Amino acid sequence: MDQTAPSEITRPPVQIMLITGMSGAGKTTALKTLEDMGWEMIDNFPIRLLERLLATPSGAGQEAGSDRIAIGFDTRTRGFNPASVIKSIKKLIDGDNYIVTTLFLDCTDHELERRYNETRRPHPLALDRPAISGIQEERELLAPLKRWADQIIDTSSLNANALSNHMRERFPNEVISGSVITISSFGFARGMPPVADLVFDMRFLNNPHWIEGLREQTGQDAPVGDYISQDPHFAEAYDRILDLLLMLLPRYVAQGKAYVHIAFGCTGGRHRSVYTAERIAKGLHEAGFSPSVAHRNLTSRPIDALEKNTG
Known part of the structure; x- marks a missing residue:
């Protein structure tokens, strides 16, 4: 033997x-x-x-x-x-x-x-x-x-x-064999996340808050996702961000970085950041990673005054 x-x-x-x-x-x-x-x-x-x-x-x-x-x-x-x-x-x-x-x-x-x-x-x-x-x-x-x-x-x-x-x-109760990846969304109008390794600002995309029927929905709802994905700048931004993460994450693992927090922000934290975070998490999962997803302001009340000056 x-x-x-x-x-x-x-x-x-x-x-x-x-x-x-x-x-x-x-x-x-x-x-x-x-x-x-x-x-x-x-x-x-x-x-x-x-x-x-x-x-x-x-x-x-x-x-x-x-x-x-x-x-x-x-x-x-x-x-x-x-x-x-x-x-x-x-x-x-x-x-x-x-x-x-x-x-x-x-x-x-x-x-x-x-x-x-x-x-x-x-x-x-x-x-x-x-x-x-x-x-x-x-x-x-x-x-x-x-x-x-x-x-x-x-x-x-x-x-x-x-x-x-x-x-x-x-800190999940498990032995870490690579980096623990967290994808989050947040609203700039409600404050920056206290800790994030990478932050992407999605406020350049068209804002669903100003569209009747979408304001009360979130980036997890199909009509909002359809609206954001039809923005002429979304597809290119998504592809570039995903490619960047696919290059960086294996290097973080190689350097022994145990936790990686990737945050996506928009104005209120309910539409564009939520949808992008979900899409990126799906893309990383398809590439073999296992990210967790957290939405800080998903349940916050939509307020016109927050969205008015920052888009």
């Missing part, structure tokens, strides 16, 4: 989720959610010891080759230094043994101050000063990590339960 020699056994890369961000923004909730999803969770871990941690064998009950480790760290972690953290992470990314994602949890100063006042807990960087002083100091200290992070979640409007649900949706 032929047997594969141990040296020939190839293990899938270990998934590592590094979670940091503003104190009070929800790091504990995010870590506990991942732990409930089967990740090994470690909080307040000195990143300088990361290589030593990864050299330690998996714990009992964990399958070899399916390791998923969520590691939390922030300004309270001993020896915290953003430049050193980034250097350590880059060393891991350069190898083939790990898929590393850095998640930064952000929140507005006003909301963080409210949370600290509500819980009556002192901010870790302002034990004898107003909370806002520590919040501002920490924001400046963490700026390099926020700029470098793969994923950013703004928790300003999220309670613990909503953040937990958001984590489950954004």
